[in-house]
Amino acid sequence: MAAGLVFAGLSAGAVVALGVSGGVALTTLYLLQPRRRRVVVPFVGLWLSSPGDSLADRLGRRLRRFASFALQLTILGLVLLAAGDVHRRGEQAAARSVLILIDRSASMQATDEAGSRLERARTLARQIIAGLGQEDRALVATFGGEVWPLTGLESDHGRLADAVDGVSASDETGDLAGALSSLSVEAPLLRGHPHPTAVVISDFAGGGQAGATWQAFARALGPEIAPTFVSVGRRRNNVGIVAFSGRRLSADPSSVEAELVLAAQSFRDTPSAVTLTITAGPQRTPVARRMLRLEAGARAVTTFSDLAVADDRLQAVLEDTGDDLALDDRAYAVLPRAPPVTVLVVGDRNLYLEGALLGLEISGALRVDRLPAAALEASRTRWAAHDVVIFDGVTPQPAPSAGAFLYLDPHGPGNPWPERAGEVADPVVTNVLRAHPLLQQVSLSDLNVTAARRLTLRPGDLAVAAAAQQALIVARSGPTLRQVAVAFDIKRSDLPLRSAFPLFIANTISWLSRQAPPAPLSFVAGATARIPVPPERGALSGDQVEVRLPEGRVLRVPVIDDVLTVSLAHVGLVAVRDLKGRVLVHAAVNLASAAESDLGPRTPPVGRQQQDPPGVVGDGAPAPTRRPWWVAMVLVALALALLEWVTFHRRLTV
């Protein structure tokens, strides 16, 4: 037995003892004459003086039997050495504790490697595991938005390989900083074991790659843990959508006008021409198409105004990209609907006004409360609770200092536009600011008004409509106060009889309410999303709702404080329904990460870097690995046994 060999399986003593026993047994069997088979023949006289009994044949037979004996001794020796798992002493000292961290982020779906970058990473990880010795232990984990350990620190190569095979790509942005932070947490676990080693297999795309992150990571590992970074990815060839959003232009739920914004970026070193198609709804109805020309590395922001989109769910697709990452060639957006505007009408019954409001109220755009003129002062406490207050023929004293108010025929001491003496009889509209939001789609031509008050404007007031120098409709806007005044009694005009009147009321309410932008319904893949579920949709806090995720899974989660919290791992559209199946809200999930879309090969600034897996090739391996010699020994023994079998049955050795 060579001094440089050690036995990891059966002990050397056991191997020697078994070898001696087996050798003695084989030798004994060899020395014993083989038992001849007995054959009954009709006449033995025929078989006398057989040539098989010649001296030469007997010697040949003995030689062949000796060869068979030697072959059997060799097989015994090989089997015993395999059972002893004999290997070089240096390999025994190479036992390591290896943390294998595999990137599963979206960029690992790139196909510039055979299969994908993730497939290449899995192959490298399997090679690392195959190169581990029996004393080596490894822990397999993946990182994307979060770090998921897939195994404990163990030496079962089969389970480790199974864990590697189970790593699947996600649509998340890789949070390498988070992963490295987690790795730092794991480091103390590794320190308790011999030769701690960390291997990160990634394309190093995505966030968290600042130099400080790497330096912190290296410090966290400590000097005794040598990290190794294995890069995958070969080229920078991608064009992707990095942002996509839209909004409705009107609070009116029946409105179909929308405005979309999309940002596409080239991550190539050459110019690109791609086709952008935007579709709506589950039927993928095309609503816009545009050719985009992108210079190398350039970003193009494309805006679509006044698009008629009936469905709230939009998908943007870049076609003919010919790039390596298909995931960011599509993006999703949901057009948020504004919540209903609360309106308080103070004044006596006005069927014209109520008619105009009723249409909006039925459509769900408004919630209207009404108080009589006598309750004007009492209503003061409720003004702040409403988005817009309409004073119909009444004027509070003092005038409010904050909020949004529409004064119809303001007059009296509280009038924000003090009236001058006298009225303007039968004013004729001469000046109209058609571009003002109050007059969108509104025509005031040939408007008949019996009489209008002479309102005094202040600096900053805007006469949206006027009869010569006399303002008929005035808009005033301030940081906390917005007011609109109609200088005449609408009941003494033909304005309520015109189709423009409900539009004017709707425009005015929309302008006054200055609705805050709806809660965002677009999220980044890999993030934990808080999706707002407005109570007016019928889902109350504590209710269970069903969430259908982009990958098709359906979850039941509770709504808490008008929000549900769910983890979104894949790009696509999310549908939230109540338990009766009614859609409550949709949400979009996108990659939306220029860093993740940039597939350019990167190398971290610290640690050992190599393209080949550690322990397989190269001098940069963290530790020499032990060759599974016992496998070769068993195979050779099997081959010799097969040879012996063939020679025996071919009567070559008997």
Place this chain on the structure above:
Amino acid sequence: MPARVAGTAAAAAAADAGDSTAPRRFDEAFLRKLEALTLLAKRTQGGGARAQRRSRRVGAGIEFADHREYAPGDDVRALDWNLLARLDRPYVRLREEDEDLTLSVMVDSSASMGSGAPPKLELAVRVAAALAYVGLSGLDRVGVALVGSGAQEVLPPRRAGSGRSMATRIFRMLEDARAVGRTDLTRATREVHARSEGAGTRRLAVLISDMLDPAGSLPVLDALRAARQEVVLVQVTAEADAVLPVDGEVVLQDVETGETRKLTVTEAVRRTQGERYEALLRGVAGVCRKRGVSCFQIPSHVAFDDAVLRILRAGGIFR
């Protein structure tokens, strides 16, 4: 109608001889073939005795056989005067001479006859039964004996109509024949001869054996000839006699004597052994030629009727 009578008797004899539950050597198919063989055997009317076998020898029979030109020494009483008058050339009338045949069939039932596929004994007893049946149907005297180390069972020659059906007794004996015991054909044939009374103008002994006799074939043939018999040897052969089914180190054991021999079976041994067996067969045939003995070497897998036809067509038994 002797053939039909004999055929009916054969069926009855086979039925009497057979065991209804055991596999029968002489089954319906065998009997049908036997009837056909009997029809193929040409017969002549009997002469002064009761034999019906016609002889090709020209003699004192009454049946005209042929003409041939007169030669000095011929009996002038045989001249065909009509032909002489017509052709002006002397011809003598040839007549077939009737003969009275005693047929003795000896079947080797030693243990070596049990080898082969099918066993040699099977063909031997069938051929013996067929020859005996054809002889009985020709009103010849027919005796059958099972021989091994001695005469194990002997049925002395009798005619078909003598006492209880001779065919029945022959069939029963052959039906029960088993391959056991050693081989000593010389002694056996002498014992058979001693137990068979001599009669008839011609005595014919048919020995059916594999001729695997330690003493060889010459002594037995001489013993048979010494009894003033014509001898016909039917040697049943089997490929298994010369081929071993195994390779390597073996111990050969003689099925009759129990004698053993060590042997290493190789291709060379197989080849040599085949040649030795062929030489044995050639040796038996040569001895027969020298002794004027008709010899038929028939493999055991040959159908018995084919074997019998071959024997009959070659002549020498029933003339």
